Amino acid sequence: KAGVTQTPRYLIKTRGQQVTLSCSPISGHRSVSWYQQTPGQGLQFLFEYFSETQRNKGNFPGRFSGRQFSNSRSEMNVSTLELGDSALYLCASSERSGTTSHEQFFGPGTRLTVL
């Protein structure tokens, strides 16, 4: 099976702009989670989508939003970008919700730089 893909891999934006990141999960995986990773804060959970519904949400402002489509592909959007939004944004897919192991498979990430 093909792995998790994320586009774009690199992105440079300026403060105040908005950005949309895309994630295609492993075929058959219905759960998609998004994370923000920075050197100082580590891996921070943004939100999880399962069957087009947001199931869990981390402690991020409303500028961060996401959605999931019927084919399980997911997008996340960040509006009114701030310098502190510069980070590696990771998408992870899981086989199904409710599994005991909660194993997640990550994409390569999108490196976002806000100038």
Place this chain on the structure above:
Amino acid sequence: TQLLEQSPQFLSIQEGENLTVYCNSSSVFSSLQWYRQEPGEGPVLLVTVVTGGEVKKLKRLTFQFGDARKDSSLHITAAQPGDTGLYLCAGGPMDSNYQLIWGAGTKLIIKP
């Protein structure tokens, strides 16, 4: 709030040495996973342990889940430069509707 404390945060050792990374919590987990992440890439799942006391080996890496399912350790024997990376542990909550609980990571550097 469930927390997973990982130690040490940073470790730099010579090739051939042994090391152990710890992941501790006061909470019980349904499973414990270990991931390795290389710069500019996403974390890659190394192993999942689900039974208290379980030990799994992956070549020179030995993973153990505590008897009470509250802690885990990763032991590397005769470390190699290829083992360099960020090691992350993640605990599966008892309620499967909730998210994984992540440790802050251990940055490991193996010097040739």
